[in-house]
Amino acid sequence: MKPVEITDQNFQQEVLESPVPVLVDFWAVWCGPCRVIAPVVEELAREYDGRLKVGKLDVDHNPNTAAQYGIRSIPSLMIFKDGEAVDMIVGAVPKQQLVSKIEQHISTT
Numbered sequence: 888m889k890p891v892e893i894t895d896q897n898f899q900q901e902v903l904e905s906p907v908p909v910l911v912d913f914w915a916v917w918c919g920p921c922r923v924i925a926p927v928v929e930e931l932a933r934e935y936d937g938r939l940k941v942g943k944l945d946v947d948h949n950p951n952t953a954a955q956y957g958i959r960s961i962p963s964l965m966i967f968k969d970g971e972a973v974d975m976i977v978g979a980v981p982k983q984q985l986v987s988k989i990e991q992h993i994s995t996t
Contacts, residue, residue, distance in 0.1 A: 890932045893942035895949040901942060903970040908992045909940040910985075913956075913963040915947050920979035921962045927982045928964075931989070938993050966992050 893901050893911060902909045912928045914921035932941035946953040946961060956965060956972060966974040966988065974988050 888932050888936040888941075890928055891940060891942040893944040893949070893952075895951045898944070898949075898952045901940070902967050905940050905967070907938060907940055908966060908968040908973075908989075909942060910935075910989060911965045911967065912941070912943045913946050913953055913958045913961050913965070914943055915945060915961055917947075918961050924962050924964075924979040927985065930982070931985060935989065935993070939989060968992050 890912065891901055902911060910928075910931065912921075912924070914925070928941060928943065931939070935941065944952060946958060960977055962977075962979060964976045964985065965972050973992055976985060976988055
């Protein structure tokens, strides 16, 4: 499973109305740290398939959503659950740090 492309237009449907938690990677093509973390984001999309939706939002092409959530530095990864932003990780952090944040928000049912 690859990350879903998230845009200003589909954010409501793909993220806020998602039945499972969503990890959104706010990124841009010119951002070096974003390229560093991209393979980790793709791994997470595969590993959590069915339990977590993973999406990428290009802040240059979708400035409204980035502004709405106060994204000032990228990469920023936000976790949404039940239509609410519940967690945020800024910067290219180690995969284990992302996994521990994700695990806190995935229901074990």
